[in-house]
Amino acid sequence: MRVTRAFPIVVSGPSGSGKTTLVEGLLDRVPGLRRSVSTTTRAPRPGEIDGKSYFFTGEEDFEKLKKGKLIEWAKVHGYFYGTPRDFVEETLESGFDVVLSVDVQGGRQVKKVFPDAVTIFILPPSYEVLEQRIRHRATDPAGTIKTRLENAREELRALPEYEYVVVNDGLEEAVAALCSIVLSERHRRARYEGSFLEKF
């Protein structure tokens, strides 16, 4: 029986760190987790399900959500993306830890709204590896590569704000590290329900 309160888990890391794959591994392995579902103004792609992949919404409605209903939001390639506060709060209340895969600005906002959030930064094995991974996404035009590298540098500067660092130099090991962080945080004394500890 779980006797600690559920908490948000912020996972950040520059593009090319392998963050997305690691989060998949974490969700597959640890029970009691839910992924945060974002709201977006972009159109659904084939196979995407409303309320599961994303909450799809119009620009007008998104503007309304921006007034207090989103923990964080950003405009990417002309579309809006945001994290609905209600969804995260309700999921936590139903006893599931919520995984939020967000950039460092989003991470800051989550930590502001939920000071008990766990923050994890995913690092590639080295900056050189990161650069290679970004450059080898052959589909990107040269300008995009430059922007991606600059963004990566910018994200890396926020590393000192994070509580945990996982170096992704082996998928299995890195996923295991992520899992251990979540499992161990469930045993943090400050997260125990007061009523439980008072029995002693």
Next chain:
Amino acid sequence: MRVTRAFPIVVSGPSGSGKTTLVEGLLDRVPGLRRSVSTTTRAPRPGEIDGKSYFFTGEEDFEKLKKGKLIEWAKVHGYFYGTPRDFVEETLESGFDVVLSVDVQGGRQVKKVFPDAVTIFILPPSYEVLEQRIRHRATDPAGTIKTRLENAREELRALPEYEYVVVNDGLEEAVAALCSIVLSERHRRARYEGSFLEKF
């Protein structure tokens, strides 16, 4: 390759919490750990090895050690027991996390000397279970049972000083929790060698 500094792990819990068995499980499962070896003035029992089970020493030498060479010490049933500081420091320097199974007073001393120590408190499933376990140690005379129960109450009062709480209501689950705490603490950002993070 490990890139975080090794750290002490304080495990406390009242007699009857199952602490000793859990620590055995932790040491069996997680590589890179060493148990702290105590110094004692009591005589070796059959099978005990000097420097492995304990460092066996005379009272006179123990008195000298008490002047700065011990992280903590206590007198139990007429014999002295202490944690030698040099042993812990050298083990940490050689890259092993050191597990210290100590009472709450010992835990406080360890945390004072090593502020980066991880502190874990082991709880029985309930106070009633604890009481039963202590009472059912049939070999103890009634007076000892009373002292043990009082000591347990006293230890429990220190629970708010600990960072993690593991409830021992199933051996496998409790050992897994202990292991996850140690593994996750190896990924704490503040423990990374500066030289490693500076590469980014």
